[in-house]
Amino acid sequence: xxxxxxxxxxxxxxxxxxxxxxxxxxxxxxxDHSGGAGTKLLLTGGGRCNITCxxxxxxxxxxxxxxxxxxxxxxxxxxxxxxxxxxxxAGVPTTVEADGRVVPVSQRAVxxxxxxxxxxxxxxxxxxTSVDVTGIKxxxxxxxxxTGSGSHRFDKVILATGGMSYASTGSDGSGYRLATALGHTLxxxxxxxxxxxxxxxxxxRLQGLSVEPVAISINADRRPRTRGSLLFTHxxxxxxxxxxxxGDVSRMLDEGTPVTLSIDLLPDTPAKEVDExxxxxPRCIQGRLPSRLAAFLKDGAISDWRPGRPNPIKxxxxxxxxxxxxxxxMVTRGGIVTxxxxxxxxxxxxxxxxFFAGEILDLxxxxxxxxxxxxxxxxxxxxxxxxxx
Numbered sequence: 001x002x003x004x005x006x007x008x009x010x011x012x013x014x015x016x017x018x019x020x021x022x023x024x025x026x027x028x029x030x031x032d033h034s035g036g037a038g039t040k041l042l043l044t045g046g047g048r049c050n051i052t053c054x055x056x057x058x059x060x061x062x063x064x065x066x067x068x069x070x071x072x073x074x075x076x077x078x079x080x081x082x083x084x085x086x087x088x089x090a091g092v093p094t095t096v097e098a099d100g101r102v103v104p105v106s107q108r109a110v111x112x113x114x115x116x117x118x119x120x121x122x123x124x125x126x127x128x129t130s131v132d133v134t135g136i137k138x139x140x141x142x143x144x145x146x147t148g149s150g151s152h153r154f155d156k157v158i159l160a161t162g163g164m165s166y167a168s169t170g171s172d173g174s175g176y177r178l179a180t181a182l183g184h185t186l187x188x189x190x191x192x193x194x195x196x197x198x199x200x201x202x203x204x205r206l207q208g209l210s211v212e213p214v215a216i217s218i219n220a221d222r223r224p225r226t227r228g229s230l231l232f233t234h235x236x237x238x239x240x241x242x243x244x245x246x247g248d249v250s251r252m253l254d255e256g257t258p259v260t261l262s263i264d265l266l267p268d269t270p271a272k273e274v275d276e277x278x279x280x281x282p283r284c285i286q287g288r289l290p291s292r293l294a295a296f297l298k299d300g301a302i303s304d305w306r307p308g309r310p311n312p313i314k315x316x317x318x319x320x321x322x323x324x325x326x327x328x329x330m331v332t333r334g335g336i337v338t339x340x341x342x343x344x345x346x347x348x349x350x351x352x353x354x355f356f357a358g359e360i361l362d363l364x365x366x367x368x369x370x371x372x373x374x375x376x377x378x379x380x381x382x383x384x385x386x387x388x389x
Contacts, residue, residue, distance in 0.1 A: 002027050003155040005386050006145050008133045009175065010037025012372055013358025013379035014160035015116045016078075020383025021158070022123035029154070030120070031131040031147065033161070033174060038113040040166055043330070044372060045101075049109030051087060052080040052376070053369035054100040060373065064365050070338045071363070074346070074377035077384065080369075083376050090115040101368050133161075136178050138351055156353045156386040158346075160379060163332025163359040164189050175360045176335070183350050185337045187362040190254045191329030192247030193371075196261075198236035199321035205296050206232035211289070215267035216241055218248060219260055227267060237261070237318060244367050247333040250323050263316040265289060271314045279307060289313075331371050335362040346382035357382040 002025045007018045010032030022028045030037065041049055053060070057075040061068035078086070084094050084102060092115045093105045104111050120127065135146035136157055143157045161175025176186050209232045215224035225248065231239030242261075249259050266274060266288060277284055286294045297312060305312055326332070340349050341356050348354040357379040365371055 003387065004142075004153075005029070005156045005158060005383075006031060006143070006152070006154040007158045007160055007383075008136075008145070008178070009033070009159070009161035009358070009360075010127065010129070011040055011160065011162050011171070011358060011375070012038070012116075013162075013360075013375035013382075014158070015120060016376050016379030017158045017160055017355075017357045017383035017386075018125045019116070019119050019123060020380045021387045022120070022125050022383075024384055024387035026156075026387040027124070029126045029128065029152075031133055031145070032127070032129045033132060033172065035130050037127055037129060038116055040162070040171065041113045041116075042109045043166065044109055045103060047109050048103045048107045049112045050101045050103055050367075050369040050372065051094055051112060052083045052102045052373040054096045054102055055080055060370070063370065064363075067338070067363055068365075070341075070343045071374065071377060073344045074374075074381045078377045078380040080373055083373060086376075087112065087115060090119055099368065133174070133178065136182065136354075138182075138353070143353060156355065158355040158357055158382050158386055159360055160357040160382070161360050163335060164326045165191060165193075165329040165332050165359075167326065171332070171359070179336050179356075179360065182348075182354070184340055184348070187334040187337055188254065189326075189332045189334035190247070190250035191323050191326045192250060192331040192333040192364055193243045193367060194246045194250065194323045194325070194329035195233060195238035196236050196242055196246060196249060196323055197321045199319040201236065201318045203232045203234060203236065206292060207234045208232070209290055209292050210239060211265060211293060213267055214241055215264040216245060217262045217264075218245065218252070219257075220262060224264065224267070230263065235324070236320070240367060243330075246323060246329075247331070247364060249320055251333060253320070253322060259320040261318045261320060263318065265293070265313050265316050271311055274311055274313050275307065278305060278311070278313070285313065331364050332359055333362075333364050335360050337362050345385035345388075346378055347385060353386075355382040355386050 007030045057079045137144040142155045162171035164173040212229040214230045215227045226244040228241035229239045358375040
């Protein structure tokens with residue numbers, strides 16, 4: 001007789017876990033906190049949904065750093081290539097962009113969501129929306145999941161409730177409470193892929209200006225942490241290059257460490273050449289930088305610059321006051337520590353029959369499809385593992 005599985009959370013990881021479990025013969029119920037499963041998918045990639053990235057699994061792991069090793073089994077379960085094949089078979093062919101991002105040929109995130117929901121429905125997955133799961137309790141023969149309508153018994157439970165970013169889509173941190181109540185450890189969540197608020201930069205003259213490429217380092221570190229496009233906003237800084245390091249900045253600010261970004265506005269031009277340029281005729285930067293930025297620098301930092309001092313073009317500094325918070329973050333950094341999860345199955349090491357998938361885990365990656373690939377891979381492994389025994 002097929003087992004019963006409750007998936008708490010109907011985001012990317014939860015829907016993938018439900019589909020994988022149902023394909024393996026389990027009877028699956030998805031309980032989602034929001035009014036519509038997969039809503040957050042519509043926000044990804046600027047509405048285009050950056051499904052994954054064009055990398056082999058080994059390169060994917062390397063890009064994540066030390067935490068990437070946890071994903072080896074999950075990526076064996078569903079690699080970036082397998083993700084593309086999965087969605088192609090579901091009627092969503094993909095294309096690879098110049099920077100390695102993989103998006104639907106249609107350029108529509110809504111097509112990705114539709115494919116997942118249709119596949120889940122075809123497999124008989126029962127989807128319950130606007131359901132608050134208030135408790136999970138281990139029984140002698142399974143699990144009791146408590147909601148507003150009472151207690152419901154299941155053989156297995158998969159926690160895929162997401163993090164705390166964009167709470168309006170259902171990611172409100174409720175999964176952390178469920179997991180910690182069962183003894184799991186939480187690494188304090190902070191927002192990632194989030195714009196940053198400046199403490200000392202008047203951006204009124206620069207608002208809406210995009211500069212590309214720039215290279216950004218943190219707190220005088222000579223090694224740039226990111227390179228890409230920078231966007232000046234009415235509150236401070238955004239754009240891919242800033243969003244990519246915002247998780248690091250968030251963690252530092254949360255720990256009480258002051259943060260100053262050092263921005264190289266001409267990363268492909270040697271510092272000596274820029275020094276000589278400023279010494280000969282500062283007006284020549286007009287042709288090297290956007291006119292508004294060049295005028296801003298000429299009226300301020302460049303007017304005070306002298307040889308021997310830090311070059312204001314190679315080291316344009318901005319103190320960061322804070323981030324824009326979870327309401328403006330695409331990703332959560334932090335979550336349930338992975339040391340308490342078996343990477344070969346996504347099963348809790350504390351409670352057999354309890355599985356984890358997606359952003360609820362203390363596991364995130366850079367922009368460019370990494371975080372959705374983590375969701376697909378961990379969701380697929382959790383779903384197949386929960387159905388296996």
